[in-house]
Amino acid sequence: MTCSETILRDDHDLISRIGVPMSFAKDEEIYGQGERADLVYRMISGTVRTSRFMADGRRPIGDFYYPGDVFGLETTGSHSMAAEALSDCVILAASRQAMLAAGGEEELKDLMWDATVRDLESAREHLTLLVRKSASERVASFLLGLAQRRGETAVELAMGRQDMADYLGLTIETVSRMITQLQSSGVVEFESCRRFRVRDREALEDLAAA
Amino acid sequence: MTCSETILRDDHDLISRIGVPMSFAKDEEIYGQGERADLVYRMISGTVRTSRFMADGRRPIGDFYYPGDVFGLETTGSHSMAAEALSDCVILAASRQAMLAAGGEEELKDLMWDATVRDLESAREHLTLLVRKSASERVASFLLGLAQRRGETAVELAMGRQDMADYLGLTIETVSRMITQLQSSGVVEFESCRRFRVRDREALEDLAAA
DNA sequence: CGGGCGCTTGACGGCAATCAATCGTAGTGG
DNA sequence: CCACTACGATTGATTGCCGTCAAGCGCCCG
Known part of the structure; x- marks a missing residue:
C-alpha cells in the first residue's frame, strides 16, 4: 500500500x-x-x-x-x-x-x-x-443493475465469476451457464468474460422483473 | 381500527x-x-x-x-x-x-x-x-433467532407457515418438512404448530451455524 | 357434526449443485 | 516468438434437494 x-x-x-x-x-x-x-x-x-x-x-x-x-x-x-x-x-x-x-x-x-x-x-x-427464485432471474437482475449504474451500453465487470456467484447465492458453474444462455438468446453479448453489452434491454428487464 | x-x-x-x-x-x-x-x-x-x-x-x-x-x-x-x-x-x-x-x-x-x-x-x-443454502439451516436459524430474542424456552410463533416460508425463501411444504425433521431428531418440540420449545440448543446452534 | 382452513405428508419432476473434463487467456521462461 | 504452465471460465454428466401437485390430517368455529 x-x-x-x-x-x-x-x-x-x-x-x-x-x-x-x-x-x-x-x-x-x-x-x-x-x-x-x-x-x-x-x-x-x-x-x-x-x-x-x-x-x-x-x-x-x-x-x-x-x-x-x-x-x-x-x-x-x-x-x-x-x-x-x-x-x-x-x-x-x-x-x-x-x-x-x-x-x-x-x-x-x-x-x-x-x-x-x-x-x-x-x-x-x-x-x-436473493428471494427471486430462478438462477436466470438473479443473473439478469445483476447484469441489469450494473448496466444502469453506468449509463453506457458496454459494461466492465469489476468482479470474477466466483464473486458474482457468492453475491447471487449460486455456484460459478450456474452463473456461467446462465450467462451463456442469455447470450445465445441474444439479450446480452460478452465481448470478453469481463466485459458485456446489453443488446435487448427490454428483454433483459423482463427476465429481471418480478 | x-x-x-x-x-x-x-x-x-x-x-x-x-x-x-x-x-x-x-x-x-x-x-x-x-x-x-x-x-x-x-x-x-x-x-x-x-x-x-x-x-x-x-x-x-x-x-x-x-x-x-x-x-x-x-x-x-x-x-x-x-x-x-x-x-x-x-x-x-x-x-x-x-x-x-x-x-x-x-x-x-x-x-x-x-x-x-x-x-x-x-x-x-x-x-x-438466505445465502445459507440448505432449507434445514434456514429453518434452524430462524427458530434459533426467535428463541434467543425471547429468553424463554417455550416460544410462541407469531406468524403462520406461509409467512415463515416467504421470509426464508422456501415453500410452506419445505418449511413443514424441515420442522418435522428437526422434531424427529429431538432438537425442538412443537407443542402446537404455533408454539415450540428448544430441546437441544447446542444441536440447534450447530444446524444453524455457518 | 360438518365445513373450512392451515398444516402435514407423499409422489414425482425439475432445476441447480456437484464432479469432472476441456477450453481459452494471460503470464512465464526457454 | 513460441511452448508451457496456471488459472479462470465454460461445458457436460449425474446426483440430490426442493418445488410442485395432490391427498390426508387436525383444529377451530359455526
Whole structure:
C-alpha cells in the first residue's frame, strides 16, 4: 500500500477535504473481519468488495463499492466484514477523530446517515435479488443493475465469476451457464468474460422483473 | 381500527411521549405499499410484518416487528412495503411534524438513526440467512433467532407457515418438512404448530451455524 | 357434526449443485 | 516468438434437494 499525491478532491465533502489518499493493489485487504473500525473510506477509483468468511467455506458477499461510494462505517465499533480490493484502487481514508475536529459533529453525522441509508437500500435490493427464485432471474437482475449504474451500453465487470456467484447465492458453474444462455438468446453479448453489452434491454428487464 | 386509552407510556422516548395509541385487528393493514410515509410507529403489543407484492405472486417479506420496535420510517418519502398486523396489535403512531414540534430536530434524528441502524442489521442478518443454502439451516436459524430474542424456552410463533416460508425463501411444504425433521431428531418440540420449545440448543446452534 | 382452513405428508419432476473434463487467456521462461 | 504452465471460465454428466401437485390430517368455529 502506497500513498498517491495527484487525486482529485471535492472540497464539499468531509472525507474529500481531509482524507488521505491510499492505493491498494488487486486482492489487497483494506481491513479485516473483526478489526476496530476507526477509519472511513471513500472510493476514488477501482472496486472493493466486503465479505465474511464462514466456517464451512461459504463466503457471503456484503456489497460491492464503486467510485464515489463511502464504506467502512459500522454500527458497532468493529468491522463485521472484511474489505478487499477487486482491482487496483485509490481510496481516501479519514479517521472519525480527524473528521470531528475538521468538520464538527453535524457534518460527520450527515455523512454517516447518507452512507447508512445507502447501505440499507443496497441490502434491501440484494434481498429481493436473493428471494427471486430462478438462477436466470438473479443473473439478469445483476447484469441489469450494473448496466444502469453506468449509463453506457458496454459494461466492465469489476468482479470474477466466483464473486458474482457468492453475491447471487449460486455456484460459478450456474452463473456461467446462465450467462451463456442469455447470450445465445441474444439479450446480452460478452465481448470478453469481463466485459458485456446489453443488446435487448427490454428483454433483459423482463427476465429481471418480478 | 380503534383507539385505546390504557397504554403504558415510556416518557423517555419521543414516540411514547406524543404517540397516539391505535389498535389493529389481525390481518388489518397499517399502511399500504406506495402510500406517503408521514407517520412513525412503535409496537406496544402484537406482531407486524412488512411485505411487498410482486407481479408474479411472490411476496418477499421485509421484516417482522415485535413490541418495542420502531417501524414505518422510509428513506424515501413513501412506503416501499406494506405493513400488516399478524395478530391483534397495539401500536403508537406519531407524525414527523408533531415530533419535530414536541422534541426538536435532534431527538427525531436520533430516533431515525436508531431505527435505521436496526433495520440495517436486521437486513444483513436476513441476507446471511438466505445465502445459507440448505432449507434445514434456514429453518434452524430462524427458530434459533426467535428463541434467543425471547429468553424463554417455550416460544410462541407469531406468524403462520406461509409467512415463515416467504421470509426464508422456501415453500410452506419445505418449511413443514424441515420442522418435522428437526422434531424427529429431538432438537425442538412443537407443542402446537404455533408454539415450540428448544430441546437441544447446542444441536440447534450447530444446524444453524455457518 | 360438518365445513373450512392451515398444516402435514407423499409422489414425482425439475432445476441447480456437484464432479469432472476441456477450453481459452494471460503470464512465464526457454 | 513460441511452448508451457496456471488459472479462470465454460461445458457436460449425474446426483440430490426442493418445488410442485395432490391427498390426508387436525383444529377451530359455526
